[in-house]
Each structure stands twice: as C-alpha cells, then as structure tokens.
Amino acid sequence: AQSVTQLDSHVSVSEGTPVLLRCNYSSSYSPSLFWYVQHPNKGLQLLLKYTSAATLVKGINGFEAEFKKSETSFHLTKPSAHMSDAAEYFCVVSDQSGTYKYIFGTGTRLKVLA
Amino acid sequence: DTAVSQTPKYLVTQMGNDKSIKCEQNLGHDTMYWYKQDSKKFLKIMFSYNNKELIINETVPNRFSPKSPDKAHLNLHINSLELGDSAVYFCASSQWRSTGNTIYFGEGSWLTVV
Incomplete structure (x- = not known):
C-alpha cells in the first residue's frame, strides 16, 4: 500500500534563508512523486514531479526535490525563501499499480518571517 | 482556458438541503476525481x-453521489447536507x-x- 509522511506540520524560516520540507513515502511499486503548493483560499498548484527520470527534480519558483530510493525520501528545498512562499505544501505519491490513487501527505505549513 | 473548472466556487446552504457541484476538464484526460479537504487541510x-x-x-x-456523463465531466451531488459536510x-x-x-x-x- 502507498503512503506518504510529511515529517513537519509547520516550518518557519526567515526570508532569504533555505527551505527544507521533508517527505517520506512508502510504495510497493516504482512511485511517481509530486509536490503541490496551496496558497490561502486557493487551489493546488504543481511545483514539481518525479517520474523515474533524473533523481534531482527542478520545479517552479526555485524549488527542487531529490528522490532518494534508499531513504524513501523526496524532500523539497529552496535556497532562499521569499515571503510569497508562505503556503501549505503537500507531498503526493502515486504508483500506478492499478489503484488509481494519488495519496496526499498531511501537509506542511510554511511560514516565512520578515 | 481553465484546464479543470468547477462550479460553484462558494456555496452556503442550510442543513438538510441538496446541492450539486459540477466539474469539467478540457485536458482530454480519462480519469477524474473528487477530493475533500477538511478544516485541517487534510x-x-x-x-x-x-x-x-x-x-x-x-x-x-451514501448522501454523496458522483455522476460522470462523459469523460470530461464529473459532478458531485450531496443529499441532506449536514454541518460536517462543510469543507x-x-x-x-x-x-x-x-x-x-x-x-x-x-x-x-x-x-x-x-
């Protein structure tokens, strides 16, 4: 069965400092992994995705994530936080094993301090 | 053009009422979903x-009934709405x-x- 664990429910960083949002997954098959961002009262926007190509994935707005199979992790990073990055971030897994499911983590609320 | 559009965006209604939410996608996809996000963002x-x-x-x-008239549409009908359906x-x-x-x-x- 698939599952996703986002290790931090809240992360606070100062503007201009690095961002690290942690995600661990469990999947019986080769997974596809995604990060989505949700700004307040908005829908979900795709930041980046991993689909068995390069393990280091670059996304929009300077975000990137590294797929580490040995650690079953897919952590999201950004070198320098901006105030506009304050939002809820979701790690998502799908394994196309026939379950047709995209499983969401519980989300990490990123707060950026001026 | 909006890829996945759903209406209405905001809906306030009384307990016991029946309401529908409509969804259409113009991406040519073969699979559609309904997700519920609760007050904790899950x-x-x-x-x-x-x-x-x-x-x-x-x-x-059972009060929730989806209907898909074609691949591009997936509607959600909710009967006898309850307070806990707020989401x-x-x-x-x-x-x-x-x-x-x-x-x-x-x-x-x-x-x-x-």
Whole structure:
C-alpha cells in the first residue's frame, strides 16, 4: 500500500534563508512523486514531479526535490525563501499499480518571517 | 482556458438541503476525481472515475453521489447536507498510466453548511 509522511506540520524560516520540507513515502511499486503548493483560499498548484527520470527534480519558483530510493525520501528545498512562499505544501505519491490513487501527505505549513 | 473548472466556487446552504457541484476538464484526460479537504487541510480522495466507470469509492456516506456523463465531466451531488459536510471539495483529472501522470486540480468549491 502507498503512503506518504510529511515529517513537519509547520516550518518557519526567515526570508532569504533555505527551505527544507521533508517527505517520506512508502510504495510497493516504482512511485511517481509530486509536490503541490496551496496558497490561502486557493487551489493546488504543481511545483514539481518525479517520474523515474533524473533523481534531482527542478520545479517552479526555485524549488527542487531529490528522490532518494534508499531513504524513501523526496524532500523539497529552496535556497532562499521569499515571503510569497508562505503556503501549505503537500507531498503526493502515486504508483500506478492499478489503484488509481494519488495519496496526499498531511501537509506542511510554511511560514516565512520578515 | 481553465484546464479543470468547477462550479460553484462558494456555496452556503442550510442543513438538510441538496446541492450539486459540477466539474469539467478540457485536458482530454480519462480519469477524474473528487477530493475533500477538511478544516485541517487534510486532502482525502472520495471518488474516481476512469472512462466513466467508477473505480474508487472510498468510505463516503451514501448522501454523496458522483455522476460522470462523459469523460470530461464529473459532478458531485450531496443529499441532506449536514454541518460536517462543510469543507473544500476539489475536482481533479489525470491521464492514467501515462508517463508523468500529473493530477490537475480545479480551484475548489468552498461548501459551508449552516
């Protein structure tokens, strides 16, 4: 069965400092992994995705994530936080094993301090 | 053009009423979903249709009934609304079993039951 664990429910960083949002997954098959961002009262926007190509994935707005199979992790990073990055971030897994499911983590609320 | 559109965006209604949320996608995808986001931002899948066939039906009260008239549409009808149904409902679509099968979300429908 698939599952996703986002290790931090809240992360606070100062503007201009690095961002690290942690995600661990469990999947019986080769997974596809995604990060989505949700700004307040908005829908979900795709930041980046991993689909068995390069393990280091670059996304929009300077975000990137590294797929580490040995650690079953897919952590999201950004070198320098901006105030506009304050939002809820979701790690998502799908394994196309026939379950047709995209499983969401519980989300990490990123707060950026001026 | 909006890829996944859902209406209405905001809906305030009284307990006991029946309401519907409509969803349409113009991405040519074969799979559509309804997700529910609760007050803690947790996203949980409710239903999924693949080529108009119901393939995921999670533990959801019978008061919720999805209908997919064609591959591009997936509507959600809710009978006898209860206070606990207040949430944000997201429609989504994807092309299953394709490389890089990103799931695309609508902007959400904010349902408030009073």
